[in-house]
Amino acid sequence: MKPLRLGIAGLGHVGCGLVELVEAQARLRLPAQVSIRGVTARSRNRNRSVDVSGYDWFDSAEALAADPDVDVFVELIGGSDGPAKLAVEAALRAGKPVVTANKALIAEHGMALARLADENGVDLLFEAAVAGGVPIVRTLRDSLSGIEVRRVSGILNGTCNFLTSEMLATGRSYADVLAEAQKLGFAEADPTLDVSGTDAAHKIAILSAIAFSANLDFSKVSIGGVEDLDLLDLTFAERLGYTVKLIAEGVLTDDGVVCRVEPKVLEASHPLAQIHGSLNSVRVEGEPLGAIVVSGPGAGGGPTASAVMGDVSKLFRTGRRTAFGHAEHHLIREFAVAADTESAPWFLRVRLADVSGALASLSDALAKEGVSIDKLLQDSAHEDGTAPVAIVTHQCGRANMARAVNQLNQLSSIAGKPRLIRIEMDH
Numbered sequence: 001m002k003p004l005r006l007g008i009a010g011l012g013h014v015g016c017g018l019v020e021l022v023e024a025q026a027r028l029r030l031p032a033q034v035s036i037r038g039v040t041a042r043s044r045n046r047n048r049s050v051d052v053s054g055y056d057w058f059d060s061a062e063a064l065a066a067d068p069d070v071d072v073f074v075e076l077i078g079g080s081d082g083p084a085k086l087a088v089e090a091a092l093r094a095g096k097p098v099v100t101a102n103k104a105l106i107a108e109h110g111m112a113l114a115r116l117a118d119e120n121g122v123d124l125l126f127e128a129a130v131a132g133g134v135p136i137v138r139t140l141r142d143s144l145s146g147i148e149v150r151r152v153s154g155i156l157n158g159t160c161n162f163l164t165s166e167m168l169a170t171g172r173s174y175a176d177v178l179a180e181a182q183k184l185g186f187a188e189a190d191p192t193l194d195v196s197g198t199d200a201a202h203k204i205a206i207l208s209a210i211a212f213s214a215n216l217d218f219s220k221v222s223i224g225g226v227e228d229l230d231l232l233d234l235t236f237a238e239r240l241g242y243t244v245k246l247i248a249e250g251v252l253t254d255d256g257v258v259c260r261v262e263p264k265v266l267e268a269s270h271p272l273a274q275i276h277g278s279l280n281s282v283r284v285e286g287e288p289l290g291a292i293v294v295s296g297p298g299a300g301g302g303p304t305a306s307a308v309m310g311d312v313s314k315l316f317r318t319g320r321r322t323a324f325g326h327a328e329h330h331l332i333r334e335f336a337v338a339a340d341t342e343s344a345p346w347f348l349r350v351r352l353a354d355v356s357g358a359l360a361s362l363s364d365a366l367a368k369e370g371v372s373i374d375k376l377l378q379d380s381a382h383e384d385g386t387a388p389v390a391i392v393t394h395q396c397g398r399a400n401m402a403r404a405v406n407q408l409n410q411l412s413s414i415a416g417k418p419r420l421i422r423i424e425m426d427h
């Protein structure tokens, strides 16, 4: 088998991890040899965790992508637009297969890039773009192509999962835990993409496009994050027998493929409730399989580089599939904006002001919208004079709950903003 010569663009956590793996390939199980034709990054003089002085340096990612001696272009720069996109397009146009870990690029421009790859008859592979070292992209695309997927869901952002796990374990506030995670390198200096839910949204959009043969449209994804979560929400949920996690899900509905990222309250027995710290986990449900869950390290230079290398390894074999696995005979679905029609039990947490009749006005407001209470937990008043109350409702529509929360916002007996989180049962 002919060796493959890589052009590696981006020498950060993942790029350096890949260089290390190439240098240690005797210990791996690749079908044939991989070599590095050239590398590029923003700054040539930067100190890196691996010595790249022995490799040819290219001044731009696009020049590397177009080099005739590069067999596979590996994009590890990041960002949905700019140099990463230009270089990937240049490589595909030059008829070279591309391997990338870039979820932002694939979520925002995946369909157009997949078409460009098809036109040029080359592979576009992105296993590392979703859940880092967890092999879910090609598992879903290839190994699970014999099932009709109903739902794909998961914990797809290790930073958010670390934050919620750590807040609960240590009893510290969101801001405290985030500051420590940044100091330890678990969270980015600018954590916005992670904590806002956008990173998880990129990943679930990619998985949903594969799972449902759907036309990926990132603008339709509904995105919520963990920034507003209070330690109180996590501890009350735990006392009621639940766990709060940032869950990303893609569901096939009558309107189309609905993708949503939001904090959810999970029953303690739910498989995703067992995923702690920075781990990622994906659950695929469909017929005639039932459900499977795949979990593991969702980030980090080493695990992510191993997924990149797995894609490179696939390129030794001839025969290609379209990037998202879509074929002409498939029923192609469209992404749809989430509607408020779903019904579920809900977790509602409020702070009651210290006035008589406060609890009665809360239950009246809920009853007016047809929301009935299953469980209620109330603490005695805190130092600020308010008494926190958590309610678990019976099954009820999202729109009813939203109206009920609007009513609560008008009540003088409720201090601050109520927190509403959907409960997911272990089904």
Ligand SMILES: NC(=O)c1ccc[n+]([C@@H]2O[C@H](COP(=O)([O-])OP(=O)(O)OC[C@H]3O[C@@H](n4cnc5c(N)ncnc54)[C@H](OP(=O)(O)O)[C@@H]3O)[C@@H](O)[C@H]2O)c1
Pocket: 009, 010, 011, 012, 013, 014, 015, 040, 041, 042, 043, 044, 046, 060, 061, 075, 076, 077, 078, 079, 083, 101, 102, 103, 104, 128, 129, 131, 132, 298, 299, 300, 301, 304
């Ligand atoms: N880190 C993870 O755990 C992880 C997990 C899954 C997926 N990913 C994805 O993998 C990709 C890389 O992530 P990372 O963590 O390795 O990022 P990173 O550490 O920030 O590295 C980015 C690299 O890109 C280089 N770069 C920036 N602008 C460039 C340009 N115009 N031309 C060429 N190179 C340029 C930087 O050069 P300098 O070093 O000279 O500044 C740096 O080497 C991203 O798409 C990310 O989303 C990362």
